[in-house]
Amino acid sequence: DVEHPKLELARRIVCEQLEGNPDSRVIVFTNYRDSAEMVANALSKVSGINPVRFVGQGSRHKDKGLTQKQQVEILEKFRVGEYNALVATSVAEEGLDIPATDLVLFYEPVPSEIRSIQRKGRTGRQHKGRVTVLVTKGTRDEAYYWSSKNKEKRMLNSMHGLESLLGPKTAKKRAEISDFEELTHISGLEQESNQNLKPDSNPALQETEIRVEDELESESWKTGSSTLEDIGEKSKRDREYREINLEKGLDNNLGENEKEIGREADISLKEKQKTLVDFVAASGESSAESLRIIIDHRETKSGVAKTLDRLGVELSFTALEIGDYVVSDRLAVERKRTDDFASSLIDGKRNLFSQLSDLSRVYEKPVLIVEGEELFTSRKINPNAIYGSLISIAIDFGISILYSRDEEETASILKILAKREQTENKREINPHGKKSASTLAEQQEYLISSISNIGPKAAKNLLSYFGSVEAVMQADMEELKKVKQIGPKTAARIREILESPYKG
Template structure:
């Protein structure tokens, strides 16, 4: 065995593989997208390119998650002679420390969101960065931070070079071209497991498909829900605007929703309103069908109970309310409560896992499932029924919801470490586990259900067969969309390989990197705004940290941007001028949901700035099911009572151009003292009491005030009986019962 030799590499730290050296050499000739199966050493390719570029400047290594950042940083520190060359930077690193790290480190491994934040806030620049590595480069689409960073890098760097790495960029030529356009890619280099120079390093991966029968009771429940779907589809067809049938895919339904919304923007139409509402119900019902087919009783029950809870809440959707009020859904809920039946996938998964651990006791197994509820159900099932050899743990994302706490990135890292060490040997993961988990000893990946995405399927399968022979098992419920999803992902994987082979155009060995636009020119470029500011005239604007998309656009106009958490307004242009931005939908939502505190925000803006301004963005201000006079009343109150001017704009680009122009005017007029001031006004005790009581189900602001006037305190309301509650105006039996249920019910978190 031979090893790479370099002054910055420890002896015998990295094995030499010719195909990796060839890829690195090609990547050094021009910005390159390397597409290669997981486990074949994309990080080694990145290391070689990095070592060759370090003499030209600093290196920025980007990865989408904190665990992946820590993984890459640990690898680099392990193989480099000087671990101090490497700094890892995440959101947990405080801003002042980050500024110093950007100035001093040679190799920075970071999440893209942190880099985007610090570029926009002026804590770092990319002028002397000689290489940017984008791991999981397939994410470079839409508004993801990779896109902004790559654009800034091309604009600022003295000698830019980009290396993108992914196992699966997607099956559509347009998507691959978009990724290349966004990253400034000049060539695509692809390696597959069947390539002669790669094959000696590939471990065999056995793939099995195991089919299970859906129990008759679940099939009956599915039939009931399917009937509801058909009814709603027929009603949409009767509106005369389109034709859909049970074979219509989820993607086609989503496209139809967009078309309906676009049509609604041109003017109110009762048929379109009804169509949008019916589509929302269909999407919810189709999800319920999928859960019944592929996940089982507990997942379906939990989903319908969440719908019922949403229907009872004040801000719940009308679609949820109509579904839950349907007698057939009520019947399904009743049946689900009495069924002592689980999907056969649970017992089959247990059998497969125990068989693997009996054959290979040191195995590590990853079970992938699409849904958190299923991950929880499988964890509980294994804990209750599996042998002591099975040591399972749930691995999910950061977001929390009711009765389901997410995992922080720190906790995720801890779980992965314990999984590697063997404290856990079965990792039950949702999509958060699909990218970048470096566990060489994973012997088996179990798909609880197929996924219709070639990217996700490839990522999942790549978790095994990395250091030794691996096993992939896919559970499929017969006669369900499981079967369709399997064939869809298989077809997309084959299409992706064909597309990449057609697009891969390596630069000739002796050629120089062309100055002309690379293959990225085939894809549409981002919208750019006409530059308003002269190079030597750079007005400063403070932008609320939640307005990142706008900050990117404003920066392109020549403004100096500082991201900060603003308590009042969204943009500060000068000591006197503060701006609040609302989309038309935001404004309408504030009418429907009083908790949004629109008037408090406007009042704070008017109190804080001599020149307050409200920008309302979008064309559909009167397109929602809210009476136009309600909208006009809101606008009149803002303009007349609060004295805040209102400026309409048609799009985010138009808003950015307007803000940039006003910032320049303030700058030229001498109002250059841009600093934070103003704080939110705190709720009075009365307002806090009203807010607390109005949060109870079936209780709005008006009823909350009635309850407080009648009982005199929050405490007395909470201890009142149903009869006492019903003596208050506008409180009926249902509301009284729900209040008592919430107040006295046992917490089961």
Template sequence: MKHPLIKPDTVEQRLYQLNLAGKALEGSSLVVLPTGLGKTIIALFVIASRLQRFGGKALILSPTKPLVDQHAAFFKKVMALPEEEILAFTGSIAPAEREKLWAQGKLIVSTPQVIENDLLTKRISLEDVSHITFDEAHRAVGNYAYTFIAEKYFESAKNPHILGITASPGSSDEKIAEVCQALHVENVAVKTEKDRDVRPYVQEKEIEWLQVQLPPEMAEIRSYLEKILDDRLRIIKDLGFSAGSGKYISKKDLLLLQKQLQGEIRVGGDPAIFSAMSVVAEMMKVNHAVEMVETQGLETLRKYLEKLDSEASSKSASKAAKRLMDDLYMRKALYRVKECDVEHPKLELARKIVSEQLKKNPDSRVIVFTNYRDTAEIVANALSGFSGIIPIRFVGQGSRNKNKGLTQKQQAEILDKFRAGEYNVLVATSVAEEGLDIPATDMVLFYEPIPSEIRSIQRKGRTGRQQKGRVIVLVTKGTRDEAYYWSSKNKEKRMLKSMHGLETALTPKVSKKSAALSDFENLPCTPDPQLKTEKIEIEIEKEEEDEEGDGFENRTDLYSEKSSHPETGVNGDGKKSGNEQADINAKERQKTLVDFGTASEDNASESLRIVIDHRETKSGVAKTLDRLGMGLSFAVLEVGDYVVSDRLAVERKRTDDFTSSLIDGKRNLFAQLSDLARVYEKPVLIIEGEDLFTSRQINPNAIYGTLVSIAIDFGVSILHSRDEEETASILKILAKREQTENKREINPHGKKSASTLSEQQEYLISSISNIGPKAARNLLLHFGSVKAVLQADTEELKKVKLIGPKTAARIKEVLESPYKG
């Protein structure tokens, strides 16, 4: 492929890639192509063409730092641009430095969160960006950064053009339509491994599923847990509710029931609803435990049950947690788990499969996928004892309890060593599912099936990239494993059907007079000095509209208010809408309260400003305020989350944060509100969400009491919002009232109150697990100092009110156990 912006002899010419790139250049597009078939090459062709024609910058967005580094290295290798103009942006680069680099960059590869933050803080502008590639485009749903960036891009860019690339956009028409709408997609192009022009480049991929039988000891433990589920199910039915109708009560069934109960609580206050909510909370914990024993093994289950037992014995435990762990069958299950040393048969089978693979081919690379971190650690340890197997655990960044995550730098180092052969088995959670290019991986082992078709496709795509690959799925017979396996398989089929229908629906009614990329199909791979890249560009000549329509074009009504059925093409009035253009712009979506506010008050909004605490950039509130035309400034605020004027500041709490602060004495809600009321004349608390009385099992009277105390004792006004968008609308109204009507200036001020000596002493003692603020005060009053508390023995500790044998033992364990790092 000859092009001034592509280095000669660096890219193999494939006709299907040229064809897809040509389609993508016709307008903002979504390209769906199986993993390993060169989606990045298609992006390269499109980027080169757009930069050649329009100049400016091109932006590539990818969800993780390893992917960003991978793409940046590829484009530096193949693009004929100075190396200093191809840049990789991640959160590790300081914002001020990114602002300087943005000015000099021609091609920027970045995580979306970095670009989102830089847009909100006005460090960068997308005005001169002539193309954006959204890698793993199926993420462009909900509040993910892709949706905000695409919206800002089409608002500000002179020549906007988007390419979304993915192997798996989703199985439902609604999900696919949401992605297309978010990315302003005009064209959809789909290729499968069965297409004639793709087949020569597809490596054979052998997919098999192997069944194991649940051992009797584990079946016994499962039976105890199922007895608890059956008992709670009877209670739910006696209270007048039902949870699912299939063989298994799934997490989805329980979540739907929980949502139903939350809706009924808002309508009325029947005590039976609160009882049912508490029982559902128990069922969700037990249901998870059943999944653990069926699909993971006893070690993973033991860790989970011990965590539940620890939570139930803490001072802040809910009634549901205590009731569950006091259940006879739960005690039996916990006892049997602790005494039983039988491992899940999957573990032995995984050892055998990996060992045989590496004996047969010592240069193999194997990825073992597990759903849970605990299982990843268990599998990695189990494999490490075998000759020829060098495993490494590969997980995300977050750390939970004693399970430490990996930094992005550590992830990148592990992947480099895996590619180089220092490790030959990667035992990974979902963090390794998307996009990682490890060509030598010739086997992927699913430790358990997953119901998500997107994740299943991504996992399978890690093998069979440049050589024959194997995919093996381990399934425990007669368990949720089987249900998950068939669920993802059926969803994959539905996804393919949906994508082909949408591809037909969004085929533009234009003819291409000049040569598109696909016109170069018959050219040899050697560079042709006579080839002019301008030919890639497209001249458009409209055809006459087809009066009758083609039977598929009505599927574009997925984006209109009167949506047509995805299969029949019949709209809400029962009539065909064949006269509507097939290229309805996906930007036209149903109006929301925020849209009306934007349309009606644009001029007024320009003068309104809000100062936002820098930690709030991760919420959707700041993005919505930006959409509403507000002037945003970000700062480190010691008091409040949003400052609206010199006298009015707002603290925002989600319902789960609010209720958790009532249970967890270490949370500082009242200290925050005390500072807010001390510093600002008009303090406001916004409680966001619709599950205030159901997010935790707390007596409603306790919540009402807290709200009364906040309003009366602290003098803080309480406002409620349903979601982040509504919070933003409230903030705009407050800003308008203060700044326009009352002519108030914005003046962030105030510092947190310094903790008194007594508060610091109480904090030190209450930082020990299971010690609440009351117990900490009792200990200090009894012993007189922090030093005396720490030196007391177990018997002395038990004499203090609220300190029982378990808590005393825990205090001594924390103080005296060797530190292991």
């Protein structure tokens, strides 16, 4: 069996913690019971680590849960040091008297900000602690991590707004997650396209380590006037490195007084040009109905999913055979960057038109989003060829083409489409369709649409008029021109392809 590289990294992190401080206590959180058992078994093979699996009371198939008495016994042994590593599921997040720990390790991220905060709260109580999150790039781990992180930011901003309403005179600068977290190490994961891990491969993982500083000695705490912002400011001053807020592009340096900060922030906001994302975010705040978008799992690497989550859209990740985003039972979206679009015109292996043909065949309202501002400059392609392709996509395939400048604008367009379909038109969201035609009618349509200049709709018109593929092939030019969307040039092209001798 091939071992996931996370196991080796988990062993190393826990081992380093216990070697540095033998009296440490470590909690490793997993999302599933079988993962907890796997991690506990892996840690038990390392000298100096005494792990124990900690799960709920309910039984799952052949997995019998722990009784309340067993849970209490395990926690007591963990408290006194008989066990120094607690490998737990969500049962250890809240409601139990678990001793303070020195390290909390997320074996997988969780998309819920509440659960993430509860897990982090298991460390840094009486002394310094740290939180480490293992994220495998190119998987749903990334989406879960950023989803939780953005939700925590929104929660802090909401707390700031509430504090401003209750006491505007004492309100301070908005707290950021970066005031409490420290990003200490990130490494990329180069993953094979078939996602098969070889035994001798050693793909790296993203490791996000968050240090939770104890603030019991701060002056503001002693005077009883400590706030979230006070704690954040002190931990920021104590850190050697500071995480920069990339999303807003704002400088988080604290000014000498609050009035100066307020003036600088006002000027910055006035000078900053509003984008489509700003307007969509503002309009979405008053919407009570939840929007949902289904996203192909290969799109998790892009910033579109992160922005959609920040805009409050419920995201579901799955393997979509057709399209990159599904917003209703009739509307799906294919997203292409400008360089990818241009490359597909000269690289026959990219299958752009095959993808769009499937999209048009399966969904009533297909949409193509072309993202970027270098459509005509990214590759040395004649502009007429690009225009011809766009015209063919719009007219022959019947696909609506929308343009965006970047990933954020793409996300904003997707939210607007979802709102229009799900809220205004009351459409259900339902991904469907296969890449290859399965029914006889679909195979007939596919055969006719493979002729040059014949799109999916024109193929349906031909088959509806003549009744069979054979009749279409036998029709002369005058008969072909009687069909809707078939002009003289298209009819001549069909006859040329059918009658010309093969010269392979």
